[in-house]
Amino acid sequence: MKGAARRGVTRSWRAWTTVEVGHVFPRRRGARSAPRLLRVATAAAFAGLFLCVGASCTNRPPGPYAAIPPVPAAEAAGPSGDPGRVLYLRDCAWCHGASAEGTPRGPDLKSGTKGPADVDFVLRTRRMPLRRPDDPMRRGAATTTYSGADRRAIVAYLATLGQHGPPVPEVAKPPALAHGAELYLANCAACHSATGIGGTLSAAQKGAGPASGAPETYAPPVTSSSAVEVAEAIRVGPGTMPVFGPDTMSDDDVDAIAAYVEYLGRPADPGGLAAGHIGPVSEGAVGWIIGLGMLLAVCRWIGTRTGEEPAGAPAGEAPRADGSSGEAPAAAVPAGAEVDA
DSSP states (O other): OHHHHHHHHHHHHHHHHTOOTTOOOOOOTTTTHHHHHHHHHHHHHHHHHHHHHHHHHSOOOOOOOOOBOOOOHHHHHOTTSOHHHHHHHHHTHHHHOTTSOOBTTBOOSSSTTOSHHHHHHHHHTTOOSOSSTTSOOOTTOOSBOOOHHHHHHHHHHHHTTOOOSOOOOOOOOOSOOHHHHHHHHHHTHHHHOTTSOOEEOOOOOOSSSOOSSSOOOEEOOOTTOOHHHHHHHHHHOOTTOOOOOTTTSOHHHHHHHHHHHHHHHSOOOTTSOOGGGOTHHHHHHIIIIIIIHHHHHHHHHHOOOTTOSOTTOOTTOOOOTTSOOSSOOOOOOOTTOOOOO
């Protein structure tokens, strides 16, 4: 019994190893469905990859930050009190002093460019008040959200303490953006990038004395900033940003930059997908991954691999649409004619 089984295996192996060169095995039933499934799966995979890349590169507004709504200033101050003074003593004086003179936990709010524009900027962008003095002063880091009336009340109260910094600017939007784009690329793009998404900086603290928050290591994005916030930042120079005073940049130049930065937050994309507005990096990735990947998928879709030729076609020869071979027919040779070697 074992000998018969062994002879059957040997006979099958000899039949398998003695296949003639160029022989094509007939296709089994259902073999054609496998390449189709592979093509469908490949197309679905590339479509999913394209959707994932598009979703990751799409700009989205920042999500809501956790905030503690304060007691309204009018209720805290009473009928005869000063709402700005009450809010400042409650939320700011522990770090900056009762008279804005500064403490070891925070800088003063009177010297240099510290003034109404600086106070309004940190409150408007929710950089202050911080939970702890050593927390980084970044947009949305504040634990308390003030209304417009409460913010103006705090700014007005601090102005009575002897501040000499610039006032809150009033921005006029010019109709043309070319001048603002020229100024932004010359003075701002080196840190905030040409598209306003920010960039990396060296860890260096500007100025001397007590500092609020940890040293800044990056220039924040400006795409979510309003025109007033941009103008305030230009005049007061928050963090590691330099100060651009009236001697360096006129009010018209500030208005032009503010208008252009607002445009960067909602730019027109005539080319289609924004790809995160980070320039050639994302565009090159889309070209290589999506474009080249789809090209390879199309080549695989219309191409034919070895072993997928129709039955009866010689190996290594692509069949024609009408079923004939690709070789030209041999010319007829008359009987008795000599043929050159």
